[in-house]
Amino acid sequence: MQDAIADSLRDSVTNKISASPCLSILIDESTDISVTKKLLIYTRSLTSSFDVETNFLANVQIPDGKANTLLGAVKKTLHDRGIPMSKIIAVGSDGAAVMTGRKNGFVALLNKESAVPVVSVHCIAHRLALVTSQAAEKVPYLKKFQGTLSDVFYFFKKSSVRRERLYALEERLQYLKEDNGPALVQFESQCPRGSREFDGVEISSEAGIEKQFSNIRAAFLQNLMSELECRFPAVATDVVTCMSVLSLRGLSFLSEDARKHWGTEQLQNIIDFYSLGDKAFVDAEETLREWSMCKDMVHQQHYPCTSICQLWQILTSRHPDTFPNLCKIAQVAVLLPLQTATVERGFSVQNLIKRSHRNRLSSQRLDTLMQLALGPPVREVSLAPAVTKWRRDKKRKLFC
Template sequence: MSKKRITDFFGKTCAEKASSTVTNDAQSDCTIVPSLKSNENETADEPGPSKKFKPSTFQSSWKKDRPWLDVNEKGEMICNYCIDNKMTNTFTTGCTNFRTSTLTRHVATTDHKLSVLAKTESKSLEKTVQNVVSQQEGAVTSAIDTVYWLAKENIATEKYSSLLELLEKEGCSNVKNLNVGGNASYRSTTIAQEIQQAIADTLMADIINEMKGSFCAAILTDESTDISVTGKLIVYVRFVTKDFELKSHFLGNFNIGEKDATTITDKLVTILTERGIPAEKILCLGSDGASVMTGVKNGVAAQLKRLSPFLINIHCVAHRLALCTSQAASKLDIMQQYKSTLTSLYYYFKGSSVRSSRLAKIQDLFEQPQIKMREMHDIRWFSFYNVLEGIYKSWSALIIYFDSTELSKDPKATGLRKSLLQYKFPAMTWFLMDIIPIITALNLVFQKDSLDVAVIKPIVSSTISKLEYLKCNEGHYKQEFKRLLNDGNKLFDHELSYKIQQEQMVEFAMENFIDKLIENMKKRFPDDSVSVISAFDVLAMRDLSFVPPSEVDIYGLEKLDVLLGHYSQPRGDPEVPGIVDEQATRNEYSLLKPLVLQQKYPRDQLAVLWKIIFECHRDQFPNLLKLASIALTLPVQTAI
């Protein structure tokens, strides 16, 4: 049997594949005899008086017990068996001698007998082929499962063949059946790659079909450069399905060459067009806030708005928070010096397994946690917490390590020991342990899959309040540091240098750092203005239960006006009609508020609340459901 392509196992039913295989094989193998001419005159009229009983048309009752008999479009009798076997006789061209005796004579002909024999052999072959296809189908399914498992476990595709050998050795019968069909064994790396592509194509087709059925979608994108210095554009999509389920999917990592706004825009439009997604369906764009994305006149967002007038651009909240921290630290020399010392520590131990092993032994000896030195990244300031925690828990072990090192032979160790024993280094470490965990906790919230726009404002306000508390009060770790100082100048019996000169410097730096953090957060997460993005939290109604009954009617109307101002008015050139009806939306919102209160619907997650409303009241709130779909797809963070 000829080898089948892997893609034949996607998009066809087993019955269709079996039928296709049987037809091809039957045509090549089953027509084993040449057509034999019959000398019988099948259409000769009956002699004598029988002519007056000749029926004028075909009688359907004649087909009983004659499965080969049929009538063509002209009403003439034909023999399907003879036609299938490529015979040439009256019953293949059409017979008009409507007599049962004509049928009897045809059954006795050599042509018909050979055709019946070929039909019988064909059925036997079909059964045989179906058995082979069934075995091969199970084997190929096992091969597909194997390739899928390798991909899920991040194991190289080159291990596919050896894994099949292991499965066969362990008695997996389906894998043994991969050898059915001679040379079609489906065991090569090429086959594994073909299976991978078939799986990817099938999954992507499902994603695109779901996306096409959604009301709107968001694009989350970022540009980068690969190892060959080729510009890349990574693209995710986010949408609410027709069943009101929020989904986020990886769409691809595409080559773009140049990374200017026009090239990126053209690439995004091409990606959408090739997949049959209209550009106007994209109502949100999430990015890292780079000028190429957010440029007012010719940025990617501005160019996409010409195709989708209701599109809004969102600067990822995690990126915004990272900028708040990095910019606050960049203005303080003492912070840059501290970071430089951390980086030097990392590379000192990274370059030698002997040093790392020796430090681990010291940590173990003094019953301290074995924490490795971690790298500090400028663009990932939240990796700073892991680095900071490592220093906080290992400072004493580090000093012991350097004290036990022959410093005369290791100038790097001499410099690091001196830096670690300056008062400002441990003081900064303990003081930052009060500040950085607060920012890290906020960052972790921002990276949750379930994050919705209604969460941002309260969690940012809470974070700012915690930072403002530290301006006026000593945190836990700052108090601990002061308790640990013995004789006013020793930490864990290690004497610190320059305490008098550096004490005020550290205090000033920490106050300045907190002030800059708060200032940047208020600037990048403004509390006093209502934008289209922040207005969407009106759909969450989290604080509705605390509103006095007399004020329920006016609750949320200000933010609703902002949403309607953007989505209910025509936009673009030529003008595109609004997405929602303004008055109908207002009416729906006035009905929704008492309904949510009476039914006590959960409001801790926007997606959960609107899934309930969709399932129970979709006909009552069509306009609000459109706004809720947009709210859920908003890419408030791109850290998917």
């Protein structure tokens, strides 16, 4: 019955993807409890009302993490579901070299076979994590501090005696959690300046420790700002950032002259990306003409510009033939996978299902159970086909 219901859920997701004009995929790899390499695949697709849906597609076992292997697994999964590879317009990943490498990365290999340029999106959450880790890595004291924290963790991790001593220390320091004042003020009231003892424990400090701390903090903040500017530049010309212009936010506050030139530079970057050689996705001249008309229409009709999905839902439903090229670009814009947190949550579900006492769970059974856990709610899917399939698979005494 599990297999029959999972197949119904798969069919439901496949039908949604097939009805979408294009799709983006979110992929990441990991190793499960049985040291088996897994590839998780999610899709983002459009409904007829221009709403975006993110769906779990498959959990696939792979022999290694090479780009060719990943591409082969994705192609096979989509082929088995009857979904053409030509629908893929963007790939979201954690930014690993195997995904984003310019020559032999997953997206590069996919672009060589795709009829449409595929956008590679480095997850924002992963980029932000790199900002903080790289900023701390450049400060020797913080690097040493991270090592000390790691050593402390492993010191207490598997020793019940040490953990009990740690809990006892925590009990003695409970007053630091009270709400009647900041912890630092309370500590200083118990251990005033010049004191060398606190609760029977001798306290030692080096000369100039406060200045040293101030210098470390300043160095970390400077590195943090540099990393932020590097990974999140204020003026960016990449196609993902330029897509934000399609929301037309702030257009109503511009003068007529300013409105004529607004967003043209960003749109030109998008056109350059999508009108290269035999992979032309849009007509360059027509797209610029549509852009001028679109700005005037949105301004005159007072269409809402607070949400890119809401705006283009209106434009595609009311003016589908007026902006054919812009509608294509808008479909890509709303489907861009800016973060891959969904995939990380998928791995959490995988590890909840395949645990140490279920480490012999086969890849097929794991995928089935994940379909049930992550697929569409059962109440939204007709179970009649599942029951029919369940009855047809084998002769059952219940129906004899």
